[in-house]
C-alpha cells in the first residue's frame with residue numbers, strides 16, 4: 001500500500017478506504033522542509049491520484065480505476081480538502097461549523113439480490129473523486145474509524161493522522177515532535193507569565 005501524500009509526513013496504514021481521505025488531506029503543503037502542495041499543478045495531481053487510487057482499489061477490493069484530472073478539477077479538489085480539514089479540526093468546537101451539501105456529486109447505491117448494498121461513485125474528474133472520498137468517509141463513520149481521523153493540533157504541521165491511542169484522545173500526529181514542541185511552548189509561556197508577575201509584585205508603590 002502506497003499513500004504518496006501521507007507518506008511525505010509519516011508512515012501510516014489507515015484501515016481500508018479511509019486511507020484515501022487521509023491522503024487527500026495530506027496533499028496539502030506542510031512539514032519541515034516544506035513539502036509542495038500536490039494539488040497545485042495538474043501533473044502533480046494526476047501523479048498523486050493515480051498512485052493513491054491504486055492503493056484505494058487494492059485496499060477496498062475493487063477493480064482498478066483510471067481517473068483523469070485537469071487544471072479545472074484542481075480548485076474543486078483543493079476546496080474539498082479545505083472543507084474536510086476545517087470540519088475535522090473543528091470537530092469538538094461548541095459553535096460548530098457550516099454544513100456543506102455536495103449536490104453535484106453522486107453515489108450510485110445498489111441493493112443486490114443477496115441483500116448486500118454497494119455504493120459506486122459516479123461522474124468524472126473532481127466529481128468522481130469527491131463522491132469517492134465522501135463515500136469512504138461515510139462508511140468510516142459507520143464503522144467508527146472516522147472518529148480517529150484527526151488534524152494535528154500543531155498548526156505548523158496540520159497533518160491528517162490516524163489516532164491509534166486506546167481511548168482516541170490523541171491531538172498530535174506524534175507526541176515526539178509536534179507534541180513536544182507544543183508542551184515546550186506552553187511551559188515557556190507559563191514561565192514568562194510567572195516572571196512578569198514576579199516583576200510586577202516586586203515593583204514598589206502602585
Ligand SMILES: [Zn+2]
Pocket residue numbers: 152153154157158159172173174178
Ligand atoms: Zn503534527
